[in-house]
Amino acid sequence: MPIDSPRSIVVLTGAGISAESGLGTFRDKDGIWTRYPLEDLATPEGFARNPEFVQQFYNDRRRQLRDARAHAGHEALTRLQKAHGAVTLVTQNVDNLHEQAGADDVVHMHGELAKSLCSNCGRRAMCDEDLHMDMTCPQCGSVGTLRPDVVWFGEIPYHMERIEDALSACDLFISIGTSGAVYPAAGFVQMARAVAAKTVELNLEPSENAYAFDDALYGSASTVVPDWVDRFLAKAV
Ligand code: OAD
Ligand code: ZN
Secondary structure, eight states: OOOOOOSOEEEEEOGGGGGGGTOOOSSSTTOHHHHSOHHHHSSHHHHHHOHHHHHHHHHHHHHHHHHOOOOHHHHHHHHHHHHHSOEEEEEOOOSOHHHHTTOSSOEETTEEEEEEEETTTOOEEEOOSOOOTTOBOTTTOOBSOEEEEEOOTTSOOTTHHHHHHHHHTOSEEEEESOOSOSTTGGGHHHHHHHTTOEEEEEESSOOTTGGGOSEEEESOHHHHHHHHHHHHHTTOO
16 A cells, blocks of 8 residues: 655665675674674774774775765665655765765764764864874864764764654654664664654565564665665555
């Protein structure tokens, strides 16, 4: 049955939407956190213990981004945003593939690899170079305070107020390529349900909170996302 013309849509994406662009996921077989210890590479404590090791990890990931290309799934979400208008596109991804596909106003709740942050003065700047601990912040002059502008475990995700406002006003919530293992994002489906929004999961396989969705389509993002978006825009889902 077609979804009754929703006015306001929230889309949440995770690593699965970028998997076919060559950027690894975290918890799948061969995922980043199965090869590297999360507590060493994605916590403030890990950074304090071995900052140059952590910088190197994110420098490598930033370099990987230069060759990564958005695919038909990212493009379909841009199409949805342009055709429908009221779409808040929230991503847990630190890559820039939604932007590469032409999306507007992407809400990066876990930050962005393409930005640096000074932990002393809070300056954020676009960054396409490697970061090292001997660098000086151009704003406050501190040495060794520049870090990737990504949110680590134990830190507060960005833009939460805006995301919660969008969720509390949405009538359709779509979760794409995320395992549902990391809060607060894993709780968004319940927030959408609380306001009686329809909920849809597009993923390679059922996520940890698959039970909470009204509808689901399983397969690779480059196929299922364009399929679903095109049917939605044709008012067939
Ligand atoms: P995960 O690695 O936890 O989950 C990726 C999801 O994508 C899984 O459910 C896969 O089944 C699915 N998937 C894999 N390949 C896919 C494909 N080609 N098409 C569609 N789906 C596919 O990644 P996230 O849920 O994004 O946070 O992880 C959430 C957060 O945990 C990340 O933002 C990151 C991580 O630690 C921080 O670093 C703070
Ligand atoms: Zn500074």
